[in-house]
Amino acid sequence: MAYMLNVGAHSEPNIEVHKYYGGTILGTCLLALVFQAFLHKYGRWAELIDLPLLVTIYFGVSRRNPVTGLFLGGTIGILQDALSHDNPIGMYGIAKTIVGYLASSIGARIDTEHPLSRFGLVFLFFHFHQAILVLTQRVLLNHPAPFFTLQLLLDSVVTAAFGVVLFALLDRLRKRS
Amino acid sequence: MIDTFSRHRPLALLAGVVLAQVLLLAFQIKRENNVRLVRYWAVEILTPLERAGTWMFSSVGGVWRGYFALRDTRAENERLRSEVEKLRLRNNELESQTAESQRLSALLSFHDTHPEASMLAAQVIGASADPTSHTLFINRGERDRLRRNMGVITPDGVVGKIVEVFPSTAQVLLINDKDSGVGALFAASRTHGVVKGSGDPEPHMDYVVNEEKLQGGEAIVTSGEDRIFPKDLLIGTVDNTAPGYPFQSIRVKPAARLDRLEDVIVLLSQQDLLPKKTEEAAAPVPGIVTPPIAPKPAALPAQASPAAAASKAPVGQSPAPHN
Numbered sequence: 001m002a003y004m005l006n007v008g009a010h011s012e013p014n015i016e017v018h019k020y021y022g023g024t025i026l027g028t029c030l031l032a033l034v035f036q037a038f039l040h041k042y043g044r045w046a047e048l049i050d051l052p053l054l055v056t057i058y059f060g061v062s063r064r065n066p067v068t069g070l071f072l073g074g075t076i077g078i079l080q081d082a083l084s085h086d087n088p089i090g091m092y093g094i095a096k097t098i099v100g101y102l103a104s105s106i107g108a109r110i111d112t113e114h115p116l117s118r119f120g121l122v123f124l125f126f127h128f129h130q131a132i133l134v135l136t137q138r139v140l141l142n143h144p145a146p147f148f149t150l151q152l153l154l155d156s157v158v159t160a161a162f163g164v165v166l167f168a169l170l171d172r173l174r175k176r177s
Numbered sequence: 178m179i180d181t182f183s184r185h186r187p188l189a190l191l192a193g194v195v196l197a198q199v200l201l202l203a204f205q206i207k208r209e210n211n212v213r214l215v216r217y218w219a220v221e222i223l224t225p226l227e228r229a230g231t232w233m234f235s236s237v238g239g240v241w242r243g244y245f246a247l248r249d250t251r252a253e254n255e256r257l258r259s260e261v262e263k264l265r266l267r268n269n270e271l272e273s274q275t276a277e278s279q280r281l282s283a284l285l286s287f288h289d290t291h292p293e294a295s296m297l298a299a300q301v302i303g304a305s306a307d308p309t310s311h312t313l314f315i316n317r318g319e320r321d322r323l324r325r326n327m328g329v330i331t332p333d334g335v336v337g338k339i340v341e342v343f344p345s346t347a348q349v350l351l352i353n354d355k356d357s358g359v360g361a362l363f364a365a366s367r368t369h370g371v372v373k374g375s376g377d378p379e380p381h382m383d384y385v386v387n388e389e390k391l392q393g394g395e396a397i398v399t400s401g402e403d404r405i406f407p408k409d410l411l412i413g414t415v416d417n418t419a420p421g422y423p424f425q426s427i428r429v430k431p432a433a434r435l436d437r438l439e440d441v442i443v444l445l446s447q448q449d450l451l452p453k454k455t456e457e458a459a460a461p462v463p464g465i466v467t468p469p470i471a472p473k474p475a476a477l478p479a480q481a482s483p484a485a486a487a488s489k490a491p492v493g494q495s496p497a498p499h500n
Contacts, residue, residue, distance in 0.1 A: 066187035074194050090202035094195050101191045140202050140214060 018062040019175045028170065029055050029076050037083050048158040050126065051166075052076045056096050057125050058167050060103030061112045062174075073100020088141075095132040099125055115164045122163035126156040280440045287332040287442060294407070295445040297321060299329075301438045302346065309376050311354035311435070313337075317443060318345040326405050328444040334411040334432025335359060335399060336441055347443075351435050352412065353380045360403035361412050364396035372397065372412050372429055378436065379416060382427040387420050397429055407444065 032051040039049075056076050060069035077096030081089040103125065111117055130152060137143040146152075203215035284298050299315040317323050319342050329336040329349045337357060341348040350357050357374040361382060370384045382397060395415040401408030416430040 067190055070187070070191050070194055074198065078198070088202050088205040090198040090205070093198045093201075097191065097194050097198065101187065105187075136202070140199070140206055142208070 017064050020062075020173055021175060024173050025059055025072070028059075028173070029072070029079075033076065033079050033083060036080070048155050049162050050129075050155075050159050052080050052092070053096065053099065053126065053129055054122065054159065054163045054166050056100050057103045057122055057163070058170055060100045061107030061121070064104055064108040066101050066104040069100035069102075069104030070097050071100070073097045073103075076100075091133060091136055094136055095129045098132055099129050102128070115168070118164050118167050119160045123156050123160040126159050127152070130156075277439075283332040284440055284442055297323070297443045297445055299347075299441050299443050301441060309355070311337075311351040311357075311374060311376070312340070313349040313351065313438060313441075314346050315349055315441060315443070316346060318343045318347050320344055322445065323347050323443060328406040328410075329441050330406075330410060330444060331433045331438065331441055333434065334413060335406060336433050336435065336438060338405050339443065349441070352431060353378060353435055358403070359406065359412060360400040361397050362400045363391070363415075364398050364409075369400055369402075370397075370427075380413075380429050380431065382415075382429050383424060385425045385427055386423075387425050389425065391415050391418050391425070391427065393417060 029052070032055040036051045039051075056069075056073045059072055063069065063072075073096035074093050077091075077093035078089055080092040080096070081087045084092075103121075106112075106121070112121060127148070131147055134145045134147050137145045200215065203218060204213060206214040208214055208217050281298070288296055288298070297317060299317040299321075301313050302316045303314040305312040313336075315329070323339060323342050325339055325342055327339045329338060335352055337349045337351040337354070339347050340350040351374070352359055352372060353374040353376075355374050355376040357380070359372045360369070361372040362369045366389070368385060368389055370382045372380050372382050374380045385391075393415055397412045397414065399406040399408060399410040399412060411432045413429040413431040416428040418428075419426045
């Protein structure tokens with residue numbers, strides 16, 4: 001896993017790649033999954049935020065390596081599927097794999113440090129993630145889920161706002177160069 | 178190739194990972210009838226391929242069987258065609274032989290039925306060139322002891338009489354020729370008359386008074402008074418009747434098929450044929466029945482015989498009508 005996360009680290013030598021202390025990425029991802037499952041016990045408000053998605057986007061953008069991003073997203077998604085009681089394993093896995101890949105690719109090209117750009121990035125990735133999820137449900141499960149609702153819009157805004165805060169906190173875990 | 182893969186390795190990996198997860202999902206998801214999605218997909222993907230494969234093999238097989246495997250078909254077809262022609266000819270020959278055999282069998286049967294009568298089988302070899310003349314040529318002549326005015330019959334009925342004799346052939350005047358006249362009587366009523374030809378396919382029976390009540394299908398037999406045919410040989414049946422002056426007009430349907438004669442019997446004498454023998458021997462030959470001799474009724478009505486005049490008249494002449 002650690003090898004996979006470092007694969008491609010030398011492919012873009014001119015781009016600044018943020019590094020973290022050992023076990024930071026793994027621990028953060030596990031915590032995000034645990035919190036996501038734990039917070040569900042405390043009502044509807046917890047569903048507004050998709051913590052695993054935020055972690056996927058953050059580390060994808062930070063590591064700026066598409067291979068790392070897709071494996072990280074895929075692993076988080078599959079674990080998230082495993083923790084849900086009715087999702088077939090792979091639903092979130094596919095969505096987060098693609099999100100992780102794209103986040104890594106975009107992170108190497110645009111500024112992802114500014115809070116506004118982070119807000120926009122999370123907002124867009126939220127809906128992209130949702131679109132892949134709905135598409136998968138429609139194609140594979142024959143389940144006609146909606147692509148866009150006001151509730152989803154609210155969720156995306158809340159998640160994006162929370163993401164700005166979370167990303168700032170996670171920035172503190174970076175190694176100082 | 179390797180460079181291209183290295184350049185697009187992340188994208189290839191993405192595709193691989195997503196595909197792996199799609200397959201993972203397909204293993205878990207069940208569609209209608211509890212069929213796993215992966216099996217559903219496999220069937221959907223493979224069935225057209227199998228269908229295409231089957232179609233391809235069928236087409237290739239069809240082309241092979243329809244073209245390449247038929248290299249020798251033309252020759253075989255020619256050979257079979259030739260064989261069919263030969264078999265068709267052979268079949269016609271056999272059919273002809275069978276028909277001839279049946280005809281000869283009927284003649285033989287007739288001869289066996291009447292051993293007391295002297296008769297000779299003959300084959301029709303030609304007909305008259307004149308369409309208004311109803312005559313035939315047979316393959317028997319003077320050398321076979323044939324003479325003029327000998328009667329000619331078939332097992333079905335009376336045909337005519339010999340009018341000309343040549344060394345090896347003879348000419349037969351049919352009963353429907355306009356110069357022909359045969360002494361006749363109705364088998365049931367024993368009323369006499371003369372069956373005369375008129376040139377039409379069907380002869381007429383003359384000299385029957387209008388008071389005589391006749392029915393269609395009534396048998397007409399020879400009276401024997403013309404000194405040509407023995408008594409009670411079947412000539413034909415009444416086809417239809419119409420009142421006339423001074424006698425009825427009666428059309429006769431000949432018992433013998435005068436338009437399809439191939440083998441005939443020449444009666445060498447006018448000796449009467451015994452009806453008793455006919456009944457005994459009619460059965461053994463299948464398909465050939467119709468004894469030409471009509472049974473005599475128990476009582477013979479006494480009646481004037483105009484046919485006697487016909488018998489006295491020369492061949493080809495009809496007697497004068499009785500008024």
